[in-house]
Amino acid sequence: MSHLTPAQLQALTQMLDQRATAAQAEIRAQAGQRADEPYADLSGGVNDPGDDATADQIVDLDNAMIGMELSELRDIAAARERMKNGRYGVCIDCQQEIDFERLGAYPTAKRCARCQGLHERTFASAPHPTL
């Protein structure tokens, strides 16, 4: 059984719903706005090595952001699936329970903080999303 209370699970379910809605809205916005405001919203989270990005690079960044949102939607779907199976909130690496505090910050978390740290060091070569 899950170590989370029904109220905690409900709160996390709502967070997943909100994230899914936001991700879908972001995808629509990105797909619709690239012609008029190519630089909008690109400064957050994406380290562009220069200000002289070509149109191609801007399109690549848009695609990367859409890709991030799509992978977020996949993570959310997977988290909902784990909730259904009663495996939500259990680390996929060490099978330990993931703290509610961590799930509150990352409702799609598949690993506990310790295993996530190990995982990120192991796969540290890709800080940016790859296309």
Ligand SMILES: [Zn+2]
């Ligand atoms: Zn773990």
